Amino acid sequence: GENVEQHPSTLSVQEGDSAVIKCTYSDSASNYFPWYKQELGKRPQLIIDIRSNVGEKKDQRIAVTLNKTAKHFSLHITETQPEDSAVYFCAARALDNYGQNFVFGPGTRLSVLP
């Protein structure tokens, strides 16, 4: 089955700097890669996603890149702000004969220091 790894597990950056979180997946059939942000005490929220037919997607200060050959995808946050501090989860999804298989990475705790 699918296995998703995520690095780093914790990340501290200065306000205004960029943050990059990387994930790798094992199942080449995976074709959808969402990123979730979970703030303390709240449920995970989808912040950006990418499908396997594109290599990069950007939404304001957030971007995601996908390398299907290498089976890795990354979240890029530019001009970080204190409110970006949260746990970020990547995930990979594939369709098989039984429906959808959705696997989370272990999460990255991002701290943006003022």
Added chain:
Amino acid sequence: AAGVIQSPRHLIKEKRETATLKCYPIPRHDTVYWYQQGPGQDPQFLISFYEKMQSDKGSIPDRFSAQQFSDYHSELNMSSLELGDSALYFCASSETSGSWADTQYFGPGTRLTVL
């Protein structure tokens, strides 16, 4: 827009009791997922249903069972509760569109406390 509804939002049970959590997906969504998130832990996938059939199974204990009904709502049944079952249980739903995997929308969660 309608979101995923979970009930109850909070539940307190004694050890060895039984609990039932309910999830009502977004209208027209045919896939439901259940996740368990313990204190300070990552969400763990439990089980999913597509068109009322189990589509994938994760780390769901044998004491737990779930099903999806004809109206696509789902119930997670938890028996012989243990202290370690205390967690936040999320439900998510999505609309399957054939060859594409689709965005999951999470519910607000049910916080289960086992005393």
